[in-house]
Amino acid sequence: SYELTQPPSVSVSPGQTASIPCSGEKLGDKNACWYQQKPGQSPVLVIYQDRKRPSGIPERFSGSNSGNTATLTISGTQAMDEADYYCQAWDSSTAVVFGGGTKLTV
Amino acid sequence: QLQLQESGPGLVKPSETLSLTCSVSGGSISSSSYYWGWIRQPPGKGLEWIGSIYYSGGTYYNPSLKSRVTISGDTSKNQFSLNVRSVTAADTAVYYCARGIGAAQPLDYWGQGTLVTVSS
Numbered sequence: 204s205y206e207l208t209q210p211p212s213v214s215v216s217p218g219q220t221a222s223i224p225c226s227g228e229k230l231g232d233k234n235a236c237w238y239q240q241k242p243g244q245s246p247v248l249v250i251y252q253d254r255k256r257p258s259g260i261p262e263r264f265s266g267s268n269s270g271n272t273a274t275l276t277i278s279g280t281q282a283m284d285e286a287d288y289y290c291q292a293w294d295s296s297t298a299v300v301f302g303g304g305t306k307l308t309v
Numbered sequence: 310q311l312q313l314q315e316s317g318p319g320l321v322k323p324s325e326t327l328s329l330t331c332s333v334s335g336g337s338i339s340s341s342s343y344y345w346g347w348i349r350q351p352p353g354k355g356l357e358w359i360g361s362i363y364y365s366g367g368t369y370y371n372p373s374l375k376s377r378v379t380i381s382g383d384t385s386k387n388q389f390s391l392n393v394r395s396v397t398a399a400d401t402a403v404y405y406c407a408r409g410i411g412a413a414q415p416l417d418y419w420g421q422g423t424l425v426t427v428s429s
Contacts, residue, residue, distance in 0.1 A: 245405060248417050289355065298370075
């Protein structure tokens with residue numbers, strides 16, 4: 204079955220750039236997306252199709268995907284960005300698959 | 310604005326069947342190109358995709374749960390449902406319903422989630 208791997212935690216200082224990686228075999232050949240989840244809330248889609256932002260998502264959120272790694276980048280990180288972040292992709296063997304999640308500490 | 314709302318029992322006994330319904334408003338589950346999915350999150354843990362139903366009625370399941378799960382849709386009520394059979398404590402989780410777009414199924418609208426506890 205297909206698996207996506209994320210680091211358990213990432214720390215960043217306010218105003219700096221946070222990068223959260225997500226790795227999977229030939230992930231660059233698939234469409235990756237990212238979700239933000241704050242405590243007690245439902246996940247929110249922040250990036251889809253590797254690099255597109257849904258309406259209402261701040262421009263400081265961006266994504267990339269190449270080779271075996273997709274990356275969520277948050278520029279000028281703010282305290283409100285502190286949350287859990289999950290990557291997700293679709294694979295023919297597993298259909299929808301989520302990464303294990305990364306806790307971003309600002 | 311599309312809204313999804315989960316409903317069902319908050320407590321299920323071991324070995325019984327967990328049944329949840331997702332009511333959709335502001336859009337139709339028959340709209341082309343959309344998937345309607347179930348995702349769960351055990352307390353303090355990550356997200357796990359359970360399965361999805363396509364607008365045309367086709368279903369897709371997580372291979373690890375496929376033998377115990379059924380997802381169905383009721384277009385007359387604009388709802389879709391989840392059944393998980395033979396539950397154990399490991400099925401205790403917050404269960405979310407969500408809408409997915411296109412083949413890669415990024416999930417753009419989510420319900421608020423409902424906690425289901427498996428306990429005698």
